[in-house]
Amino acid sequence: MNNRNTGRQHRSSNRKRVKSSMYSPVPGIGKPSVYHAVIIIFLEFFAWGLLTTPMMDVLKETFNENTLLVNGIIQGIKGLLSFLCAPLLGALSDVWGRKSFLVLTVFFTCSPIPIALMSPWWFFAMISISGAFSVTWSIVFAYVADVTEEEHRSSAYGLVSATFAASLVTSPAIGTYLSHVYGRNAVIVLATAIAALDVCFILVAVPESLPENFRPSSWGAPISWDQADPFASLRKVGGDPILLLLCTTVFLSYLPEAGQFSCIFFYLRHVIGFGDEKVASFIAVVGVLSIVAQTAFLTMLFQSVGNRNTILLGLSFQTLQLLCFAFSSSEWTMWGAGLLAAMSSINYPALSTLVSSITDKHQQGVVQGIITGIRGLCQGFGPAMYGVVFYIFDIRIEGDMPGNLMAHTTVDVKSANSSTEVDNQTFLPGPPFLFGAMSVVVAMLIALMIPNTEAPSSTITYLSLPMPKSLRRWVKQHAACRGIHSESDKEYTINNGKLSDDQLSIPQTRAELEEALLSMNSSDEEV
Structure with a gap:
């Protein structure tokens, strides 16, 4: 019982720490x-x-x-x-x-x-x-x-x-x-x-x-000029x-x-x-x-x-x-x-x-x-x-x-003594x-x-969240079990409708993913 209470307190403190560092x-x-x-x-x-x-x-x-x-x-x-x-x-x-x-x-x-x-x-x-x-x-x-x-x-x-x-x-x-x-x-x-x-x-x-964790600690931080x-x-x-x-x-x-x-x-x-x-x-x-x-x-x-x-x-x-x-x-x-x-x-x-x-x-x-x-x-x-x-x-x-903007494109029909202008406006x-x-x-x-x-x-982009590297690897490994692959993190998504019940569990909502993130070791390196 004490271990369970300790775990809850640990998750609560982690949740406060993550939320306080967001902005x-x-x-x-x-x-x-x-x-x-x-x-x-x-x-x-x-x-x-x-x-x-x-x-x-x-x-x-x-x-x-x-x-x-x-x-x-x-x-x-x-x-x-x-x-x-x-x-x-x-x-x-x-x-x-x-x-x-x-x-x-x-x-x-x-x-x-x-x-x-x-x-x-x-x-x-x-x-x-x-x-x-x-x-x-x-x-x-x-x-x-x-x-x-x-x-x-x-x-x-x-x-x-x-x-x-x-x-x-x-x-x-x-x-x-x-x-x-x-x-x-x-x-x-x-x-x-x-x-x-x-x-x-x-x-x-x-x-x-x-x-805040997306920004450098000082204004002199380098930027990719590309x-x-x-x-x-x-x-x-x-x-x-x-x-x-x-x-x-x-x-x-x-x-x-x-x-x-x-x-x-x-x-x-x-x-x-x-x-x-x-x-x-x-x-x-x-x-x-x-x-x-x-x-x-x-x-x-x-x-x-x-x-x-x-x-x-x-x-x-x-x-x-x-x-x-x-x-x-x-x-x-x-x-x-x-x-x-x-x-x-x-x-x-x-x-x-x-x-x-x-x-x-x-x-x-x-x-x-x-x-x-x-x-x-x-x-x-x-x-x-x-x-x-x-x-x-x-x-x-x-x-x-108003009304004086004129289109002057004309066709001249010339005769001996006169010319006629046809306005094409x-x-x-x-x-x-x-x-x-x-x-x-x-x-x-x-x-x-x-x-x-x-x-x-209908689609959740899990890697749009800041998360520890260990959780990022965990999510990608479990996605790979379902045959879901991507060449880049920004395209990595999981379609809820294609997940089968007989495979390993993975967070289905943002709230579940955040709960999993908060339960990880807070000493993991942030991405």
């Missing part, structure tokens, strides 16, 4: 949670959402008829810098923790906002340069991966993505109203204050999410066929999305003839629908049809909405395209969830950095592609009122959107090759 005493409010990430994303994009109308006005005043082309170049430079720097920042966050890099990325991403009060040229230059640190998404998604179980990660990613949509529900309308009533500078000051509040929130309220090379990280993608398919799908689907997002406000305002208030209303409606799509709708799809089919459905919605923007300029079609765009917003959280599920826990920052880097590459090429296509088709902004008012739809169709064909999976709860 470092970095200042923050409460334990690390998805809600910390949600607030960070909301405040950052709410600040930028306020500037929707002022930025359109400043761009038009500064660059006149070449607004679409220059806007594409600005966003393109920003995206390319994001691509080059995202893997480095993601890898550093895997070593030194998430919190300091959340501060860094949010601060520099929002740093151009107050500069708009000084000079529009410096404002747009700083937007381009800030791309080197505009990787908040990769750090936030790594933060979420740190604090969620794999079976709950899809809904957590959906919540974070829905927060981005929620930040745009009211901010453009508020910015438009304040700009008309109090002037452009008042909106810039308010956006600057909200960005500063976001930085202060991270410093004061956000706790560190990366377990992880910081964006092209090396892309080469690593080729080593995993599923990851390669997913990354290719991300590139081909996000390329037109990035281009569309960079110019859609101008397109609605100057091609379709929406006023500022109607543009803000359009953004708000699409934002609300996106929240519904990325929370309840996404969770339902994951549970019913699996990862791959969810991705395919999102890509189908995206193709249809791009075709609507390409071939129609009627107002009711734009609202229908907005509904489809909201439904297609499930793409990124669905893809990120699948990527996360095949990645080891302490590599989440690197892999999310790769995905964000690919998105950064799209944010470079997408806006540039849209801007160049608008320029090639001679679609430029002329005048200050009505046939293809949005040529870049057609190219985008073709890209998404190719992405759908590639996504068809991704193996379909059930809901994430």
Whole structure:
């Protein structure tokens, strides 16, 4: 009896020791949670959402008829810098923790906002340069991966993505109203204050999410610079066929999305003839629908049809909405395209969830950095592609009122005394959107090759936990008895449905595995 009580006390003390070592005493409010990430994303994009109308006005005043082309170049430079720097920042966050890099990325991403009060040229230059640190998404998604179980990660990613949509529900309308009533500078000051509040929130309220035993004891610890090379990280993608398919799908689907997002406000305002208030209303409606799509709708799809089919459905919605923007300029079609765009917003959280599920826990920052880097590459090429296509088709902004964006592609029918111009704008008012739809169709064909999976709860990734080497060997040996093998730890999973009762017992749940871990000798070397 005494030995049994001693064993229970030993397991209890081990449990306290393991739990207390999971997170470092970095200042923050409460334990690390998805809600910390949600607030960070909301405040950052709410600040930028306020500037929707002022930025359109400043761009038009500064660059006149070449607004679409220059806007594409600005966003393109920003995206390319994001691509080059995202893997480095993601890898550093895997070593030194998430919190300091959340501060860094949010601060520099929002740093151009107050500069708009000084000079529009410096404002747009700083937007381009800030791309080197505009990787908040990769750090936030790594933060979420740190604090969620794999079976709950899809809904957590959906919540974070829905927060981005929620930040745009009211901010453009508020910015438009304040700009008309109090002037452009008042909106810039308010956006600057909200960005500063976001930085202060991270410093004061956000706790560190990366377990302490994953981080070195000092900031001088070495890091593998192979992880910081964006092209090396892309080469690593080729080593995993599923990851390669997913990354290719991300590139081909996000390329037109990035281009569309960079110019859609101008397109609605100057091609379709929406006023500022109607543009803000359009953004708000699409934002609300996106929240519904990325929370309840996404969770339902994951549970019913699996990862791959969810991705395919999102890509189908995206193709249809791009075709609507390409071939129609009627107002009711734009609202229908907005509904489809909201439904297609499930793409990124669905893809990120699948990527996360095949990645080891302490590599989440690197892999999310790769995905964000690919998105950064799209944010470079997408806006540039849209801007160049608008320029090639001679679609430029002329005048200050909505409806003055004209497609000047004409066919001259000459006679002795006259010439007739046939305007082709009505046939293809949005040529870049057609190219985008073709890209998404190719992405759908590639996504068809991704193996379909059930809901994430059907598979347990045991080696995503920090555990003693002896337990890691024990789990792998017992898995080998069942004929389960893997070339790398990050791919090692055990499907509950294939375990037979006549073979050796192995933990079936995370709780059982943690109990086994706590019962091991606490002197074992930690991985």
